[in-house]
Amino acid sequence: MDKEFKHIKSSGFKVPKGYFESLDDRLLDLTKTGSPLSSIPNTGFKAPEGYFENFRIKPKKAKVITLKRVLYISGVAAVLALLITVFVPRNTLSFDSLETATIETYLLEESYQPSDIASLLNENELTLESFNLVPDEEQLEDYVIQNSSIENLLDL
Numbered sequence: 001m002d003k004e005f006k007h008i009k010s011s012g013f014k015v016p017k018g019y020f021e022s023l024d025d026r027l028l029d030l031t032k033t034g035s036p037l038s039s040i041p042n043t044g045f046k047a048p049e050g051y052f053e054n055f056r057i058k059p060k061k062a063k064v065i066t067l068k069r070v071l072y073i074s075g076v077a078a079v080l081a082l083l084i085t086v087f088v089p090r091n092t093l094s095f096d097s098l099e100t101a102t103i104e105t106y107l108l109e110e111s112y113q114p115s116d117i118a119s120l121l122n123e124n125e126l127t128l129e130s131f132n133l134v135p136d137e138e139q140l141e142d143y144v145i146q147n148s149s150i151e152n153l154l155d156l
Helices: 023-033 067-087 100-109 114-120 137-146 150-155
Strands: none
16 A cells, blocks of 8 residues: 555645644633733634614514414314214114125134023023924915925825
8 A cells, every 4th residue: 555645645734844733822821811811813804883782673473373373273173073973874783784695604614612591591581482382284284385396205
């Protein structure tokens, strides 16, 4: 690696020879004299006479968002939200709206245990008379006609 700085050009700033060797001595001398600012030469920048006495900053009006408007809008929004939730009709499901076919397919396709059905029934509803249904002859005849084929009836 080259130790020469080939690509760095001169910055244009030059310091007199021996400037940094005597810098600490000069700083100590300035602090001992008591007023280091008096030794600084005039910079050439001056403010006009009486500039700071007549100088006034005009206060700007701040932009204010009133809370009354925000409270009013939030109140209206809350009332609208309540009205929507209270007065919007809801579609409630009931057993009257269910079709019989839907209930049958649910019972056929779902797995359920007899204990599940038993938990839905009350003991007061189950009586011995409800299981002793004796159909009359017309009901039996209708059942046989609907649930059997003609070939089965002829074989009897």
